[in-house]
Amino acid sequence: MGAPHWASSVLDSCLRRIPFLAAVQAVAPAHIPRGIQVHLLELALQQGSLPALLSLLPGPEQERCLRYRRSADQIRFATTRVVLRRLLARRLRVAAQDIEFAMGAFGKPGLPHGVPLFFNVSHAGGFALIALSAQGPVGVDIEATARMPDTSPLHLGFTPDEQRYCDRTADAHAFLRVWSGKEAVLKALGLGIGQHLPSVSVIPGPAGHYAVSPHGAGFPLPPQAWQLPAPPGFVAALALLQPVAAVLGQEPEVAAESG
Numbered sequence: 001m002g003a004p005h006w007a008s009s010v011l012d013s014c015l016r017r018i019p020f021l022a023a024v025q026a027v028a029p030a031h032i033p034r035g036i037q038v039h040l041l042e043l044a045l046q047q048g049s050l051p052a053l054l055s056l057l058p059g060p061e062q063e064r065c066l067r068y069r070r071s072a073d074q075i076r077f078a079t080t081r082v083v084l085r086r087l088l089a090r091r092l093r094v095a096a097q098d099i100e101f102a103m104g105a106f107g108k109p110g111l112p113h114g115v116p117l118f119f120n121v122s123h124a125g126g127f128a129l130i131a132l133s134a135q136g137p138v139g140v141d142i143e144a145t146a147r148m149p150d151t152s153p154l155h156l157g158f159t160p161d162e163q164r165y166c167d168r169t170a171d172a173h174a175f176l177r178v179w180s181g182k183e184a185v186l187k188a189l190g191l192g193i194g195q196h197l198p199s200v201s202v203i204p205g206p207a208g209h210y211a212v213s214p215h216g217a218g219f220p221l222p223p224q225a226w227q228l229p230a231p232p233g234f235v236a237a238l239a240l241l242q243p244v245a246a247v248l249g250q251e252p253e254v255a256a257e258s259g
Contacts, residue, residue, distance in 0.1 A: 014086045018056070019048030020079045027129075027229045028238070029208060035134035038228060038238055039087065043079055043126045045072050056082045058097060080121050080128040087132060091117055120187055127231060137241040139187030139223075141180045145173050146233050157197030158182075159215065165203050173235060178202060180237040181210045181225050188223045188239035210237070 015024055020043050028038040050071070054062045057078060065078045082096075089096040092115070102110050111117060118133040122141045129140040158166070158178065166174045181202040186193055189200075201213040202225060210225035221242050228236035 014090055015083060018079065018082050018086075019050070019053040020044050020075050021083065022047075024083070027236075028131075029226055029228070031207075032224075032226060032238065033135050033240065036138065036238075036240065037087075037132045038140065039083070039130045039132075040229075040231075040236075041080065041083060041123075041128040041130065042231075043076060043123075043128060045075055045126055048075070050074060050078070053078045053082065057085075076123045076128060080123055080130065083128075084119065084121060084130055087130060088117070088119065091132060120184075122183075122236075124234065127234060129228070129236060131238060133240065135240060137188050137190060139184040139189070139239040140228070140237065141183040141187070142228075142230060142234055142236040143176045143180050144234055145176055159198055159201040161201045161203060161213070174204075176235050177204045177227065177237075180235050181212075181227070181239070184237040184239040185210070185212055185223050185225050188225075188241045210239075212239075 012024065015021060021041060022044040023042040025040045025042075026037065027040045028036055053075070054065060057065070061078075061081055065074050065081075068074045068077060085096040085099055088099055088111075092099070100112065102112055111119070116134060118135075118137045120131050120138050120140050122129045124142045125144045125146075127142060129142050131138045131140040162178050162182070166178060171177075181204065182197065182200065183193060185200055185202050186196055189196075191199070199215055200222070201211075201215065203211045203213075204227065205211045208227040210227070212222040212225050214222050223239045223241045225237060225239040228238050230236040
């Protein structure tokens with residue numbers, strides 16, 4: 001498949017010769033705080049060698065990759081992890097193979113405490129997102145709109161405000177816009193998706209912003225959140241936990257990754 005009009009046709013020098021990686025584009029909106037980068041990866045799932053890709057990862061990550069049963073999931077995980085390591089290495093000025101991840105809450109990997117860089121990843125279909133932040137913890141999510149799930153059970157985890165938004169919006173993708181923003185926000189907070197869905201309302205607003213309203217005591221200041229530019233057939237979102245909130249609230253993971 002040729003590179004779409006929105007995709008970069010030239011890979012950054014540190015990202016060349018990565019199997020299955022077709023293109024990378026910066027997609028962060030201009031109005032988000034400085035110090036945040038969001039990279040959209042286009043994956044050529046049928047073009048590459050999995051053994052060659054795995055050779056770019058340390059042994060434990062190779063083993064984790066091969067625990068996925070579907071080859072497409074193996075490729076998504078491994079390609080995204082190789083790119084993540086190289087982007088982190090460039091920012092931290094270390095070798096990619098020297099980066100160590102510590103396991104945080106909910107089994108998510110993170111950089112060691114004290115490293116002033118946060119990250120999050122997500123992937124769906126032939127695309128992946130990687131967010132890097134020097135501002136505070138971030139969350140990203142990308143969802144395919146082509147295969148809409150049965151949303152009736154999932155609505156049970158939506159807040160009344162979110163349910164009203166979906167009911168009044170004459171748009172088949174309203175549910176996924178809320179879901180994508182909600183997942184990005186919960187990932188920025190370092191909270192599990194299943195346990196905390198009703199804990200925060202995330203409503204799409206004007207100019208690509210989300211209105212984020214925590215429910216219940218003990219929450220830090222609400223994250224900021226934005227809709228991200230996405231390829232046709234996808235929706236995507238970014239969330240940033242404000243630095244003050246990261247200090248006052250429950251301590252989130254220093255950095256987190258999730259699919």
